[in-house]
Amino acid sequence: MVVETRSAQFDSISLDSGATLAPVEIAYETYGHLNAARSNAILVTHAFTGDAHAAGISHESGKPGWWDNMIGPGKAFDTDRYFVICSNVLGGCQGTTGPGSTNPATGRPYAMSFPVITIRDMVRLQRMLVCSLGIERLLAVAGGSMGGMQALEWAVSYPEMVLAVLPIATTWRHSAQQIAFNEVGRQAIMADPDWADGNYYDSKPPGRGLAIARMVGHITYMSDESMREKFGRRLREKETFGFDFGVDFEVESYLRYRGNQFVSRFDANSYLYITKAEDYFDLTNGSGRLADAFRDVGTRFLVISFTSDWLYPSYQSQEIVRVLRRMNGDVAYCDLQSNYGHDAFLVDVAEQTEIVRGFLDSTARMGRTSPNKGAA
Amino acid sequence: MSVPETKQSAGTVPAAKLADRPDFHIIGEIVEAGSRVLDLGCGEGELLAWLVQNKNVVARGVEISALKVRKAIARGVSAYQGDLDEGLADYPDRAFDYVILSQTLQETRAPLHVLREMLRVGRRAIVSFPNFGHWTVRGTMLFTGQAPKTKLFPYDWYNSPNIHFLSINDFEDLCRDSGFPIARRYFLSGSSRIAVMPNLLAQTAVFLLG
Numbered sequence: 001m002v003v004e005t006r007s008a009q010f011d012s013i014s015l016d017s018g019a020t021l022a023p024v025e026i027a028y029e030t031y032g033h034l035n036a037a038r039s040n041a042i043l044v045t046h047a048f049t050g051d052a053h054a055a056g057i058s059h060e061s062g063k064p065g066w067w068d069n070m071i072g073p074g075k076a077f078d079t080d081r082y083f084v085i086c087s088n089v090l091g092g093c094q095g096t097t098g099p100g101s102t103n104p105a106t107g108r109p110y111a112m113s114f115p116v117i118t119i120r121d122m123v124r125l126q127r128m129l130v131c132s133l134g135i136e137r138l139l140a141v142a143g144g145s146m147g148g149m150q151a152l153e154w155a156v157s158y159p160e161m162v163l164a165v166l167p168i169a170t171t172w173r174h175s176a177q178q179i180a181f182n183e184v185g186r187q188a189i190m191a192d193p194d195w196a197d198g199n200y201y202d203s204k205p206p207g208r209g210l211a212i213a214r215m216v217g218h219i220t221y222m223s224d225e226s227m228r229e230k231f232g233r234r235l236r237e238k239e240t241f242g243f244d245f246g247v248d249f250e251v252e253s254y255l256r257y258r259g260n261q262f263v264s265r266f267d268a269n270s271y272l273y274i275t276k277a278e279d280y281f282d283l284t285n286g287s288g289r290l291a292d293a294f295r296d297v298g299t300r301f302l303v304i305s306f307t308s309d310w311l312y313p314s315y316q317s318q319e320i321v322r323v324l325r326r327m328n329g330d331v332a333y334c335d336l337q338s339n340y341g342h343d344a345f346l347v348d349v350a351e352q353t354e355i356v357r358g359f360l361d362s363t364a365r366m367g368r369t370s371p372n373k374g375a376a
Numbered sequence: 377m378s379v380p381e382t383k384q385s386a387g388t389v390p391a392a393k394l395a396d397r398p399d400f401h402i403i404g405e406i407v408e409a410g411s412r413v414l415d416l417g418c419g420e421g422e423l424l425a426w427l428v429q430n431k432n433v434v435a436r437g438v439e440i441s442a443l444k445v446r447k448a449i450a451r452g453v454s455a456y457q458g459d460l461d462e463g464l465a466d467y468p469d470r471a472f473d474y475v476i477l478s479q480t481l482q483e484t485r486a487p488l489h490v491l492r493e494m495l496r497v498g499r500r501a502i503v504s505f506p507n508f509g510h511w512t513v514r515g516t517m518l519f520t521g522q523a524p525k526t527k528l529f530p531y532d533w534y535n536s537p538n539i540h541f542l543s544i545n546d547f548e549d550l551c552r553d554s555g556f557p558i559a560r561r562y563f564l565s566g567s568s569r570i571a572v573m574p575n576l577l578a579q580t581a582v583f584l585l586g
Contacts, residue, residue, distance in 0.1 A: 333455075333458075334457050361452060365452070
């Protein structure tokens with residue numbers, strides 16, 4: 001399945017900060033076919049550094065999508081049955097308007113004059129895209145990590161537009177630990193002299209800072225066990241220690257490789273803006289009362305967490321599930337066994353496939369018998 | 377509002393079948409169409425899936441085993457992986473028409489608490505359990521002098537999930553002493569109903585409380 005990234009433009013978008021972006025562009029891909037009733041559309045929302053290319057083989061790069069193991073004919077998100085949409089988030093750097101985009105007022109990249117954005121802003125733009133595709137109601141919104149935050153935001157902001165949401169390996173608000181890791185990443189970028197207050201678009205990007213930020217990120221995506229299995233204390237192409245500060249261990253080599261590879265595909269300023277959006281994310285707007293946030297939500301939920309995920313630990317998913325149960329909402333939940341840490345939602349897909357398929361199938365059946373069936 | 381048809385070429389779920397559990401058939405008879413049902417220890421969701429398809433119930437399940445919860449969700453049941461006791465505490469009063477505890481009472485740590493909670497969150501409770509007073513159990517104990525291992529209680533004493541052993545008479549006593557109103561009783565040997573001497577002859581009992 002060869003796919004192409006497309007783009008939609010809108011005149012403007014109002015943001016939570018009070019600022020307005022005009023115009024705004026959003027990159028997206030679609031897989032499968034929208035049925036005549038326009039009732040089989042599923043929006044897949046990507047994690048922090050993901051993009052619109054979720055499935056199939058990219059026409060431009062020849063690479064498979066980031067969730068290609070979950071989306072396609074016969075897969076969890078079965079494109080023989082469903083019309084799947086994935087778009088790049090607002091503030092991103094892979095086709096959607098972000099700090100690297102040209103500010104029409106100046107003819108130069110926004111850089112740090114780009115307004116601070118939120119998860120809700122990302123979802124607002126996604127809604128504009130979905131409406132422009134002629135879809136009044138989505139069968140489901142599904143995503144892991146930051147994609148899960150967007151799925152939750154959909155349920156709260158536009159409950160009438162979504163029959164079911166699948167928040168995976170995510171949280172209803174960023175915790176101190178999650179904010180802390182993001183801040184380390186931001187500081188690494190901003191401490192790089194090449195960052196130059198964000199104005200590096202005509203010169204050398206802050207590659208060292210961005211690579212270090214990515215290295216920290218990768219540590220948080222794995223687990224103690226998966227790192228032990230993957231690297232242990234193995235040395236990199238040597239029999240004994242080098243007694244210097246070159247690469248000794250495999251794990252060092254891996255992190256450096258991942259960091260450097262990331263620099264070629266990601267914009268440092270987008271890193272700053274998107275992590276800030278994650279850190280601001282709180283479904284309750286600071287009240288901590290999740291039940292209030294879910295008050296008007298009649299959406300079905302399938303919440304999934306992974307046992308070895310310490311970046312978005314299972315208890316954060318269970319808090320969501322518990323509140324929904326207290327409200328007698330329609331929620332299914334499973335804590336899937338995995339050793340892969342936070343990365344599990346991307347790599348450990350066999351069990352996810354089993355439950356996502358069943359959940360979507362029953363949601364589609366419910367959608368036919370009782371549209372907009374709310375919480376009992 | 378007209379309801380759109382979704383293309384159903386692949387992945388159509390086969391009709392749910394009730395597993396070969398006679399108490400399921402009784403429960404299927406008891407539950408009225410359109411009820412709100414909570415199944416505690418829902419296993420792989422067979423009963424709930426059947427009730428959804430045949431009685432159009434609003435179904436929720438709680439199950440401690442990750443594997444079974446996965447199977448239940450794959451079946452389309454809104455099942456939650458969690459401990460039965462804490463699961464119940466989350467629900468508001470009278471959230472359900474029926475709260476079902478099928479063949480699990482003998483495995484709960486605090487059966488009295490579970491029963492009280494069931495009657496709090498449910499208008500009615502349906503409880504089924506294997507009868508420890510059955511003659512095969514009595515006979516095994518009498519003739520071997522060992523912890524009974526029978527068709528009904530197939531486990532060795534050291535790996536049995538059953539931590540309480542109760543007969544039909546024990547349950548009747550508990551309901552009387554605790555003020556749980558018994559609406560109906562069903563006594564089964566295999567899938568046949570037992571009318572006389574249930575505490576000796578019934579393998580399984582199903583009680584409708586409330």
